[in-house]
Amino acid sequence: MTERFEIARLGAQGDGVAETAGGPVFVPFALPGETVTATRIKDRAALVSVAEASPLRVAPPCRHFTECGGCALQHLEPAAYLEWKREKVAQALLSKGIEIPVAATIPCPPNSRRRAVFSARRGDGSIIFGYHRALSHEIIDITECPISVPEIVAALGPLKALADLICKVQTPFHMTVTHTASGLDIAAEDSGALSEKARKVASDFVIRHGFARLTVDGEIIIEPKKPMVFFGEISVFPPPGAFLQAVASAEAAMADLVMGHLRRTKKVLDLFAGSGAFALRLARKAEVHAVEGDGAALAALDRGFRFGAGLKRVTSEKRDLFRRPVTFKELAAFDGLVFDPPRAGAEDQAKQIARSEVPYVAAVSCNPTTLARDLRILIDGGYVLKSVTPIDQFLWSPHVEAVALLEKPKRRR
Numbered sequence: 001m002t003e004r005f006e007i008a009r010l011g012a013q014g015d016g017v018a019e020t021a022g023g024p025v026f027v028p029f030a031l032p033g034e035t036v037t038a039t040r041i042k043d044r045a046a047l048v049s050v051a052e053a054s055p056l057r058v059a060p061p062c063r064h065f066t067e068c069g070g071c072a073l074q075h076l077e078p079a080a081y082l083e084w085k086r087e088k089v090a091q092a093l094l095s096k097g098i099e100i101p102v103a104a105t106i107p108c109p110p111n112s113r114r115r116a117v118f119s120a121r122r123g124d125g126s127i128i129f130g131y132h133r134a135l136s137h138e139i140i141d142i143t144e145c146p147i148s149v150p151e152i153v154a155a156l157g158p159l160k161a162l163a164d165l166i167c168k169v170q171t172p173f174h175m176t177v178t179h180t181a182s183g184l185d186i187a188a189e190d191s192g193a194l195s196e197k198a199r200k201v202a203s204d205f206v207i208r209h210g211f212a213r214l215t216v217d218g219e220i221i222i223e224p225k226k227p228m229v230f231f232g233e234i235s236v237f238p239p240p241g242a243f244l245q246a247v248a249s250a251e252a253a254m255a256d257l258v259m260g261h262l263r264r265t266k267k268v269l270d271l272f273a274g275s276g277a278f279a280l281r282l283a284r285k286a287e288v289h290a291v292e293g294d295g296a297a298l299a300a301l302d303r304g305f306r307f308g309a310g311l312k313r314v315t316s317e318k319r320d321l322f323r324r325p326v327t328f329k330e331l332a333a334f335d336g337l338v339f340d341p342p343r344a345g346a347e348d349q350a351k352q353i354a355r356s357e358v359p360y361v362a363a364v365s366c367n368p369t370t371l372a373r374d375l376r377i378l379i380d381g382g383y384v385l386k387s388v389t390p391i392d393q394f395l396w397s398p399h400v401e402a403v404a405l406l407e408k409p410k411r412r413r
Contacts, residue, residue, distance in 0.1 A: 007034045013398045014072030056080045061146045069134030071396035085400040089390045092368035096376040106253045108392040113147045114179040115246045120163040121172040129160035147395045151179045158209045168192025183212035185227035215240035234280040236304040239296035243274045250393035255281050258362040261405040265336030272341045276301035283311040290316045328355035338362040345370025354381025363404040383408050
């Protein structure tokens with residue numbers, strides 16, 4: 001049954017929220033101040049029409065918006081959208097009793113995402129290739145994507161054809177596509193085992209379309225050109241499936257904040273270092289010890305250092321920081337530190353940092369909730385939070401990155 005709702009605010013996932021006698025109702029694609037009609041099922045409702053539109057409502061740039069689940073907020077005016085992301089970070093901090101002015105969100109331009117994860121499955125005689133519908137396992141076939149770099153968008157047809165060639169299962173599978181300086185790096189997962197004939201056909205297709213690499217379930221099928229990315233001026237060849245910040249300009253913004261904070265340091269520790277996005281930039285001015293649990297990523301970092309020019313010494317260590325965080329005693333060797341953990345954050349590592357005397361710490365996070373938790377630990381350990389800057393890396397989504405900069409005053413003897 002269709003009901004009428006007054007939208008009071010935006011929820012954490014970008015849905016409009018109506019306060020009703022039965023509790024909040026979440027209405028995707030509705031904005032604060034709007035009166036809408038929607039069909040309700042429990043605490044969620046599907047938008048039917050907008051009776052009174054918000055002045056902040058704008059025309060979405062993508063024809064797939066509301067159908068594809070990749071974007072939640074293409075219909076929100078840009079300045080209001082960036083303020084919403086800033087407020088998400090501010091509210092997460094306040095929930096842990098951290099009161100600090102949060103900087104304006106650094107924006108993410110359209111057509112800038114260099115890494116996209118597509119889903120595919122065999123349909124009725126053809127392949128469906130695109131993104132999932134919101135809150136659904138259904139895959140939406142797409143023909144455009146205004147968040148992705150033009151090189152990925154231009155290749156949507158060939159990528160779909162390649163998915164068709166390598167699909168040997170009836171179940172859905174994923175294909176991660178990364179734009180690199182050498183061409184597109186494609187990594188498929190759960191698409192099924194390839195016969196020798198299928199490998200040959202897929203390899204010929206990759207060569208013909210100028211792709212850099214095709215990997216299936218971690219095995220390199222063909223690599224005509226080593227995929228190459230740049231961390232600052234240092235070139236790195238990331239391994240298949242390695243973590244890479246989704247937007248190059250967002251990575252550069254994070255790095256600028258981190259390097260500015262650590263500019264006076266001489267020996268820096270980079271925790272959760274990946275393939276060296278921070279370590280290799282920091283090595284221009286300081287010695288760096290990079291710690292990471294992925295051996296292949298560390299190997300790429302080490303090669304980048306060895307073939308890079310003008311870098312100070314970079315050492316690396318393979319270590320599961322969740323099982324074995326760097327202790328406060330080990331931290332005594334460093335005067336600067338950056339950590340960039342997965343969404344779960346770095347609670348145990350933060351406890352060790354809090355006990356240390358490292359004077360300059362930069363915390364990078366893709367999850368405001370776990371960032372706030374970890375910052376609370378550091379503040380309680382004597383650190384002073386100097387600034388927090390949100391960075392929009394996943395355009396029109398609820399996700400937001402943030403860089404927090406902290407200092408620990410020297411103890412008086």
